[in-house]
Amino acid sequence: xxxHAEHGPEDLCTAGTALYARALREGRLHTxxxxxxxxxxxxxxxxxxxxxxxxxxxxxxxxxxxxxxxASAQRVAEERHRESRLAETFEPLMRIxxxxxxxxxxxxxxxxxxxPEINQSISEVMDDAASELLCxxxxxxxxxxxxxxxxxxxxxxDQALLDRxxxxxxxxxxxxxxxxxxxxxxxxxxxxxxxRSLDEVTRRLIVADRKVAFIPADEEATMxxxxxxxxxxxxxxxTFERLWQLxxxxxxxxxxxxxxxxxxxxxxxxxxxxxxxxxxxAIADRLGMNVRTARVHIAKLAATLGSESRAQLGYLxxxxxxxxxxx
Numbered sequence: 001x002x003x004h005a006e007h008g009p010e011d012l013c014t015a016g017t018a019l020y021a022r023a024l025r026e027g028r029l030h031t032x033x034x035x036x037x038x039x040x041x042x043x044x045x046x047x048x049x050x051x052x053x054x055x056x057x058x059x060x061x062x063x064x065x066x067x068x069x070x071a072s073a074q075r076v077a078e079e080r081h082r083e084s085r086l087a088e089t090f091e092p093l094m095r096i097x098x099x100x101x102x103x104x105x106x107x108x109x110x111x112x113x114x115x116p117e118i119n120q121s122i123s124e125v126m127d128d129a130a131s132e133l134l135c136x137x138x139x140x141x142x143x144x145x146x147x148x149x150x151x152x153x154x155x156x157x158d159q160a161l162l163d164r165x166x167x168x169x170x171x172x173x174x175x176x177x178x179x180x181x182x183x184x185x186x187x188x189x190x191x192x193x194x195x196r197s198l199d200e201v202t203r204r205l206i207v208a209d210r211k212v213a214f215i216p217a218d219e220e221a222t223m224x225x226x227x228x229x230x231x232x233x234x235x236x237x238x239t240f241e242r243l244w245q246l247x248x249x250x251x252x253x254x255x256x257x258x259x260x261x262x263x264x265x266x267x268x269x270x271x272x273x274x275x276x277x278x279x280x281x282a283i284a285d286r287l288g289m290n291v292r293t294a295r296v297h298i299a300k301l302a303a304t305l306g307s308e309s310r311a312q313l314g315y316l317x318x319x320x321x322x323x324x325x326x327x
Contacts, residue, residue, distance in 0.1 A: 004038055009039075015036050019037050024058045027057065028057050029055065029056045029057075031054055031055065043064070044067055045059055046059065108227070109225060109228070110226040114222060122157070122206065123153075125208050126158075128208075128209075129161055130161075132167050132168075132209055133161055133206070133208055134169055134207040135205065136201050136204060137171065137172050151181055159189060159190065162193060163190075163191065168193045169193075169244065170193075171201050173287065174269075196248055196250055200269070201243065202239070202243075205236060263304055263320075266287070270297050271301060271322060271323060272323055274298070274313065274317060275323070305317065
């Protein structure tokens, strides 16, 4: 039997609703049957029968509702009491005459720890954004559960900004141009949303209304920096604009990546890294692909140029002119 999903009494599960309704009609429910919905006992909707503990009796809906509402009101009262005590605690501290107590503006730099805190901060900033969102999205693991949840959350935030008349521009790596979830994202968005791609992009960047930026603070992306310093924001925006001009359009109208003498744009990007002496692993990491895919492209590039060795491939790349600025 599948584990029972956690939920509150306001979101009573289908199994719980059906069993509770049956108990109300029949007057009782066997404990073995109630095991399918442990939430009923947890929320006080079922209670042991006095005459036989193998059976459970339903609590009248009006009584159960009254108890749940009373518990909710008590929690609200406790939270308000907590807020009052917090205000009492911090009020004298805010009256201290010091360089960090005078203003109420958000700090220019703040460290966010953990995915929930990062998402909450981004959501709060996005709720206040009105005109523009700039994003750099490197290779992401859209196939896993975490990636799909993040995708759904960002879709909601982005659509809300677009509905307010805002504009969104996103830079991806070329490897993501044809990912199903990326395509589906832009099929769902309604409004002024554009996307372009490059062989290589920087680490993830989000800039909202040219006032607040978010960048990763660790390799695992479980920490981030929230940045409000005008000079740093201006630097991020300038970097984004330059990369945007170099990028290839992919939405709303995709531009085809041109090949040169049988060498694809992906192979040219790999060729540039090969002549710099990078390993297959480093090339795959830089271009957002797995090592096996990188090696397949290297083999095709070698076959196209007629190379029989790694050393000869570097020489032939330089001689071919495929890396020349004018093609």
